[in-house]
Amino acid sequence: MESLSHAFKERSVHALKDETLQVALNRAKDGFAVKRAKAVEGLPEFDALRDRAVAIKNHTLENLDHYLERYADAVERNGGKVHWASSAEDARRIVVEICRAAGAKMITKGKSMVGEEVGVNGALEGAGFEVVETDLGEYIIQLAHEPPSHIIVPAVHKTRGQIADLFHENHQKYGLTRKLSEVPEMVNEARQVLRSKYLEADVGITGANFLIAESGTSVIVTNEGNGDLTCSLPRVHIVTAGIEKVVPTAEDATTLLRLLARSATGQDLTTYTTFSTGPKRADDTDGPEEYHVVLVDSGRSTMLADQFREMLRCIRCGACMNHCPVYGAIGGHAYGWVYPGPMGSVLTPLSVGLKEAGNLPNACTLNGHCAEVCPVRIPLPDLLRTLRHREYQLKLGLKPLRWGLAAWVWFTSHPRIYRLGTRVQARMLATLAGRKGRFTRMPLAGGWFKGGRDLPAPQGETFMAVWTRRRKERGQ
């Protein structure tokens, strides 16, 4: 997918002013956090399982080449085919080739974030295929021609009214005559329309939450049953998966599954956990005839080399964005690429470059909530800080900001001058503020005082001065 991250600031301002978006975001705000907290409370072993999950992921990443080879061999032993994609471009080409070879016309898709990342839909539509997203949220944003704004609830930014309008515009060809208003009737409308697509499709494309090396199995979790229909009914099943999704055994995947749903939606386990191993067997009466896995690197192997290897533990639960005040205020679209929120602010600059996405690591209060809730303990604030450091070293930030920081560094590393300077400033500002003890206006800082906000003035002495005086008074 093409990045719009360079326009982060403009898009954030736009998002903050978008009243409909703010209604949708406010509705979502605390729901996820409360549900997650309840689910975690119900599993006393949660923290111990997190430690296990970290160990599982770290071990697998240290031996990633080995486990991927074991995985690929097992897939082929079961009659499936593994395709290796170094880049997003490779992945798009491979998927298009498989669909062409299958003589496909219609393709259904289960939700796949790596599919969004490499831009599978655009490539397939460009090659003349009809592509239908089947996850309700993905389907809604496909109708709206928008990218997802959240990795597990892609249409969280849409209100019921907007969805009713989309169905009204797009479903008249299926016989919908009136505008729907209730959630159950909208879900049912999508169910009816998509049911026929599942049955008609030649190829079904899903992502993978995990790949199991031992058995050559891909695992998806869905609540709707859409991914499961997508991988069962069409003739051909294609799995698109990042190379970091592999784990050694089904037991390892199970440990991660216990964390995934609780962290994502606050469920103990997602409704459907579907394990696919190869195409249908000789005597099976349903299931796909072909099973393909496209393993996508696209920058992941480079992340193995430094501290960003920790990011490859990510199981895409969305807990970090559900607990992020910045995401909660601006939603996912402002970030401008596939992955929003804290995990996206790490991944996006690594994928599309700091020059394009340097603003994202800066849009963070470093409050640490994301790291606290991360089921695989990714130190997201540390990684964001490293990216800020890199941005500074690459001289990418705004010039006035760089000058300001450079001046600040000079002052703080010369304590005598720093103390003198602050002493003079504190006294001057205290005098200027007068008896009120606060400013209501100041040259060049008009923005701060908009809407009646004021600024407390220094009281005339610096902290260091007070400290020294008091020590003297106590005779120390």
Added chain:
Amino acid sequence: MSGRETVLASIRRGLGRGPLGDAARRALDERQGATDSAPLLPKLPKGPLQQVFRAGLEKVSGTMSEVAKLDEVPGAVAGYLAGHGLGPEAAVAPSLESLDWSGAGIQASFGPTRGGDYAGVSLAWRGVAENGSLVLLSGPENPTSLNFLPDHHIVVLHGKDLVAHLEPVWGALRERGEKGWPRTVNVITGPSRTADIELTIQLGAHGPRSLHVLLVD
């Protein structure tokens, strides 16, 4: 260089090492998983497994009734259909074909479904008490389409097939030997649902609107 070699070489560059030696690879193969220790299994609430299973199932809006013998399954299915105002038709897994369906007044079709059936009846391979989950294996005896396309999914579970956690299920799959993993293993925990519109939970998104377990014990 093939795609495989390119990606593997790039991974090794990232890891800062060459390919692993044979001894190292053998050591990895001999491990039981990523960690050296046995999986950490959450402690279940006190009480018989059936009770824990039922609590898990009901938490996710599933329902359950019990029959004493497998022969009583068609009668129980007939009762379920009548109770839900459905006609006496059902798509039934061939694994349950030997039961007397017509004797219970049910017109049963055996095999996969293409979506025209209101009720599907399957046989679970295992039940998992931890979350009230059902484990179903695909095969000619148990077509996967029955698990997803009918509005009502009725699953037969033998009491002896109830286990505490998912982990023993994987052990049992390994013991199937040559047959190993089937094409599809479905772990099903409640009926289909979505929260994609304003985070409002709605049952029956794309899969079954209701899930009923018939426990044979």
